[in-house]
Amino acid sequence: MSKIKVGLLFGGKSSEHEVSLQSAKNIMEAIDHDTYDVTLVGIDKQGNWHLNNNTGYLINEDDPKLVELNKTDQNIAVVPGREKDQILNINSSEALDQLDVIFPILHGPLGEDGSVQGMLRMANIPYVGPNVLSSAVCMDKDITKKLLQASGFEVANWITVKKAKKHPSFDEVSEKLGTPFFIKPANQGSSVGVSKVKTEQEYVEGLKQALLYDHKVLLEETVVGREVECAVLGNDNPEASLPGEILPNGDFYSYETKYIDENGAVLKIPADLSDEWEKNVQEQSIKAFEVLECQGLARVDFFMKEDGSLVINEVNTLPGFTKISMYPKLWEVSGIPYPKLIEKLIGLAMDRHKEDMMLKNSVD
Structure with missing residues (x-):
């Protein structure tokens, strides 16, 4: 059986560029290389796409403060409208081997906001994560709040x-x-x-x-309450992980705490919740996932008040995949180890694409 060809798209122009580099490194270390043939595509901070080797694609890879993309002289571009050979090497004008699926582990604007998702949809390439609509909606905290509030969720004023x-x-x-x-x-x-x-x-x-x-x-x-997060996985029938709780050692769960300082916060997984409160977190996570039309994956973040009531903070459609990130840790404790999680996400992407291809695009 031939390997599934996966394009790992990482880096990007956003302020979360370095987070994406760390996520890509962890995915490359965890993915089953006997099942998947990975093509690395790094996007630099100027927006150029680089075809990278599977080794040496990062500079200072073990230092989250100094990590950089190793730029190459092999630049690529996506050509929408083709049935195959959608990705070209600009230098040679040759098409890359046909990719079966793209894993866009891009965090923040121009990666998580529907931009890349729309391009990949036009190029007819399956991709991991929510579609254009939910990616754009969940990226904008103002719009997210309005939709959740209109659907009966409590959000912070x-x-x-x-x-x-x-x-x-x-x-x-x-x-x-x-x-x-x-x-x-x-x-x-x-x-x-x-x-x-x-x-x-x-x-x-x-x-x-x-x-x-x-x-x-x-x-x-400011909402006074415990910071509780729940991971959601699936397309039409999503599942929720066991909830986890963040116990920051600082004033709040900052960028440094999330991705640089491994001792900046305690991630308590599973969270110390009653069966009733745990079930409510899971149910509310799935409901928010569905209200916002998410597919594939998302992490739903709450504040839990003293009486157990929930205030939704945000819904993250491409959460961090670093070794200290909450999303993979939640699923690991819930019974899905990191390599299996990657496998499930790729499978969900390919399943959705097959369903999309069955839709009619012309009128008889």
């Missing part, structure tokens, strides 16, 4: 601020949201550009910092 519009004063915000409150870019993940503010000076500085990453920013109330 928020104010949306746009760069081109007049910004509310600190007094106006604190009167509505209380203090401290959070400032978050609407279309970033991994706590990039996020700050927790208590004073007017912190508000001015935090807003300025967040607007460096996005044209739209959320001002969000």
Whole structure:
């Protein structure tokens, strides 16, 4: 039996470039190379696509602060509209071997927001993760909140601020949201550009910092509660993992805590919850997954109040896959080890593509 040809797409132009490099490294170490033939495609911070070798594709690979993509002189491009040979080597004008599926382990804008998903759909290549709609919706925290709230979920109170519009004063915000409150870019993940503010000076500085990453920013109330996360896996019949709990050692679950400092937080998996509360987290995770039209995978993040009620924080459609990331750890404790999880995600992508190909695209 021939191997399944997988294209691992990683890096990207977003602020989470280095996280993606770490995720790619961990996937390459865990994937079953007897079953899958992996082609590495690294995207640099300028947006160029590089065909990489399976060794030496990262510089400083063991240092998450200094890790870099090893750029090559072999650049590639995707050509939509073909039935095959959709990926070309720009230097030689030759097509790469036909890939059976793409695993886009790209975090943040231009990777997790529907951009790459739309391109791969046009190129008729199966890909891991949610479709264009759910990727775009879940990337925008403002739109996510509106849809979840309209579907009956509780979300933290928020104010949306746009760069081109007049910004509310600190007094106006604190009167509505209380203090401290959070400032978050609407279309970033991994706590990039996020700050927790208590004073007017912190508000001015935090807003300025967040607007460096996005044209739209959320001002969000602080919810007092436990940080509980649940992983979801599947297409039409998704399943939820056992929930886990994050116990940050710092003020909040920052970028450094998530991806650089292995001692920055304790990941308690499974979370210490009653059977009733655990079931509720799982049910609410699946419901949110379905409301937002997700497929393949997502991680649903909650704040759990003292009475067990849940406030949804966000839904992440391409969560981190590093060795200290919550999504693979949740499934490992739930009975699906890392290599098997990769296998399931690839299978789900190929199954969805087959179903898409059965849809009619012309009128009799």
